[in-house]
Amino acid sequence: MTRFGVIRFPGSCDEVDALQACSHFGHAELLWHRDRDLKGVDAVVVPGGFSYGDYLRPGALARFSPVMEAVAEYAAEGGPVLGICNGFQVLCEAGLLPGALLGNDHMRFRCRQVDVIVENTDTAFTRACERGNSLSIPGKHTTGRYFAPPELLDQLESEGQVVFRYAPGQNPNGSLNDIAGVCNEAGNVVGLMPHPEHAVNPLCSSADGGKLFESATYQGAWPPGNQADSPLGSVA
Amino acid sequence: MKARVLIRPKEGILDPQGQTVERALPALGFEGVSDVRIGRLVELEVPDIAEVEAMCEKLLANPLVEDYEVVAVE
Numbered sequence: 066m067t068r069f070g071v072i073r074f075p076g077s078c079d080e081v082d083a084l085q086a087c088s089h090f091g092h093a094e095l096l097w098h099r100d101r102d103l104k105g106v107d108a109v110v111v112p113g114g115f116s117y118g119d120y121l122r123p124g125a126l127a128r129f130s131p132v133m134e135a136v137a138e139y140a141a142e143g144g145p146v147l148g149i150c151n152g153f154q155v156l157c158e159a160g161l162l163p164g165a166l167l168g169n170d171h172m173r174f175r176c177r178q179v180d181v182i183v184e185n186t187d188t189a190f191t192r193a194c195e196r197g198n199s200l201s202i203p204g205k206h207t208t209g210r211y212f213a214p215p216e217l218l219d220q221l222e223s224e225g226q227v228v229f230r231y232a233p234g235q236n237p238n239g240s241l242n243d244i245a246g247v248c249n250e251a252g253n254v255v256g257l258m259p260h261p262e263h264a265v266n267p268l269c270s271s272a273d274g275g276k277l278f279e280s281a282t283y284q285g286a287w288p289p290g291n292q293a294d295s296p297l298g299s300v301a
Numbered sequence: 302m303k304a305r306v307l308i309r310p311k312e313g314i315l316d317p318q319g320q321t322v323e324r325a326l327p328a329l330g331f332e333g334v335s336d337v338r339i340g341r342l343v344e345l346e347v348p349d350i351a352e353v354e355a356m357c358e359k360l361l362a363n364p365l366v367e368d369y370e371v372v373a374v375e
Contacts (some may be wrong), residue, residue, distance in 0.1 A: 167314070167315075168317055212366060
């Protein structure tokens with residue numbers, strides 16, 4: 066059974082939902098920001114919230130917490146790491162993911178369900194998806210405008226590092242190229258602004274977000290695109 | 302020694318804060334203002350001002366999206 070570790074920083078607020086989402090697909094436990102080891106988990110989730118109060122810049126301080134040193138080592142070894150919202154910001158600040166998240170172009174906090182298109186299924190958190198799948202999951206943030214300088218952006222596009230894109234017309238924050246999530250070169254570190262952990266139960270609008278956590282249980286065993294065995298079934 | 306670090310969004314990066322303030326100024330009677338850019342100011346007391354650049358690279362600024370300028374105050 067896959068063991069998920071969800072990091073809790075001072076100021077995290079979505080770690081309990083992430084814990085519950087993970088527990089649908091395996092064993093899930095909390096990791097504390099002062100932990101120096103990851104307790105042998107198989108996948109790490111850096112959750113949403115306002116780590117260290119978002120002081121200075123979102124994610125700027127959390128990246129220096131002891132647990133992030135362990136996460137950086139784990140990521141370098143190929144361990145699956147998923148950053149959601151503030152977790153995405155933390156991973157970008159830490160240099161584990163390319164680019165940066167800037168203030169929404171309209172300057173407002175926006176909370177709404179968005180359709181996110183899966184662009185790359187060859188990552189640790191999208192193996193349970195098919196290319197072109199549309200996942201309905203909520204986005205809720207003020208600092209979610211994905212930015213990368215032109216050269217880096219070209220590289221991300223050509224190397225398939227754009228993992229998630231907002232569906233046409235649904236970009237909620239002015240992200241370049243409608244980018245909702247990216248991965249590192251190896252595909253084991255993935256980050257996105259919308260919240261899959263809030264969408265793992267049809268009673269809460271959608272269960273599509275479960276695909277990301279389910280993907281982490283594959284460990285290469287399930288061939289990408291084979292959804293017949295998936296506990297959640299196929300996503301439209 | 303006292304140092305002052307001025308941090309700005311890089312040239313060409315959309316600055317919605319600056320744009321919003323720019324749009325607000327004419328309503329207060331201040332016409333003709335353009336190119337408003339909003340950044341951060343960090344003041345610090347440091348033993349060696351030569352270290353401040355490294356602090357900026359590592360923590361105070363995000364060099365991917367921000368420019369910074371270190372000024373010795375006294």
